[in-house]
Amino acid sequence: MPKLLIKAQQTGVGRGAWKRGHVVGVFPDGHVFGRRESLPRFVIVTVPRSFVVTNPELIQEEWSGEELVHRRKWRIDVDSLSPTKRTELEVSGETTLNRSESDSVLGRETRD
């Protein structure tokens, strides 16, 4: 199943800032992440392939003409996961979601 590399904290300034929940990249099953692709910078969430296929905008930026609106159009609201899943993320930095869990935490990025 694909793995989502997700920002665990907000960094940067302005519209270019990465925010908690932004999906930086989608990686194939078996991908071995680097040392810094982990807490406290990132969490890794494994999701069903169908979730990635039906949500191609996961890693899309949002632009208004030449102006960047958001680094990502969508975000994974990791804070609304179940207590069990949140604990997994806080302890190991990784968790696995089924399709309904994935759908329930996917949300549109809101304007500042």
Place this chain on the structure above:
Amino acid sequence: MATEVFVTIRPSGDGGDYTSMSAAEAGEQQNFVTADEYLVAEVQGDWSSAADGPVLFTGSTLDATRYMEFRADASNRFNGEYSTSRYRIDGASPCLHVRQGHTYLIGLQVTQSSGSDGVIVVRDSDGIGHVHDCYVSNTNQGILVRFSGTAYVKNTTAVGGAFAFRFRDDTLVFCHSCTARDSGVGFDSVNAGTNYTLRNCLADGNSTADFQGSWGAANNNASSDSSAPGTGSITDATIVFVSSTDMHIDASDASGIKTGGANLSADSDLPVTTDFEGDSRSATPTIGADEFVAAAAGGALPIPAFARRSRLSRNSNLRR
């Protein structure tokens, strides 16, 4: 003095800090000025199995000494001929997009699979891009600077597309020792050309024009047509590369470009002391991204400077 943060970008499972350049940009994004740090993110390892994807550089706070540098190591940097056995970025343009302060892109191979934007783009008043020793292949615009961006481009080769190098709007551009080849227009100046400096740049075989538009400071450029601007420039030159894909100047070239460049080693805006593969520039350097180095009779070829240095940084370059 600012502290260096050194990270590696290596393929999956190869023991690096990051497995993609976009993850490195996201993971290291911060206010570098407040932290009094600068980033060196070096691509290492065997990337023959897959290309990396596009990267947007924005959101970090940077200045001239607290910057972000993304570079390929000796085994991955462009060495004169595009190679899929080396690290390369491929994707929809813009592939490398700078919209923040001082960001260095060094020795990278960048190709475009789709899109019509520039392949390497520097935009906005906050955008300050340093593009050194790179290779860009494009279908429309290669190196594009626009919307008040500032760009320092040297030893970079751009091929194909409608425009190899394109500078637009109220931007500030220093373009030294670059090569544009087999595009529509090699070097294109649109609008505020007085802010564009073009020195020791080489354009060959571009179907519409090698150089087009007006330029500010320009000297010692060379073209295969009559368009090379500035004093000391060579026009209507028959330029001989090693091959259609190898960007080294061939020994048989008799156009005058081998020693036709101005000495830019002490240039206050953008000094040039080496070529794209680290060979030292002579006092009368070759025009373009490659410094012609004659092979020693019966001897080994000189070892490029970058291969002799294990870790070089912008600050260490300044100290040299």
